[in-house]
Amino acid sequence: MRSSLQLIVASALFGAVLAAGSALLQPEPRGDVNGDGLVNYDDLKLVIAHLGTRVGQQGFDARADVNGDGVVDVADVSTESQLLEREMSHSP
Ligand SMILES: [Ca+2]
Ligand SMILES: [Ca+2]
Numbered sequence: 001m002r003s004s005l006q007l008i009v010a011s012a013l014f015g016a017v018l019a020a021g022s023a024l025l026q027p028e029p030r031g032d033v034n035g036d037g038l039v040n041y042d043d044l045k046l047v048i049a050h051l052g053t054r055v056g057q058q059g060f061d062a063r064a065d066v067n068g069d070g071v072v073d074v075a076d077v078s079t080e081s082q083l084l085e086r087e088m089s090h091s092p
Pocket of ligand 2: 001065066067068069070071072073076
C-alpha cells in the first residue's frame with residue numbers, strides 16, 4: 001500500500017507544479033486576451049467571437065478561455081466583463 005500512497009503524493013506534487021507553471025504563463029494583466037498589453041473591448045470581443053468553442057475543436061482559442069476550463073462559454077464572457085469593468089474603473 002505504501003507505493004500507491006507515494007504515487008498519490010507524486011501525482012499531487014506534479015499537479016501543483018503544473019498549476020504553478022500555468023500561473024507563470026498567465027499573461028499580465030489578466031483579462032488581456034489578445035496580448036496587446038491593454039484590457040479593453042477588443043479583448044471582450046475576442047472572447048465573444050470564440051463563444052461556444054471548446055479545446056480540441058476547430059476555431060478554439062486558448063486565449064479566449066479566460067478561466068482556463070477548456071471551453072469558451074458565458075462564464076468567460078462574464079469574467080472578462082468583470083476584468084474590463086475593473087480596468088475601466090482604474091482609468092481616469
Ligand atoms: Ca488586449
Ligand atoms: Ca472557460
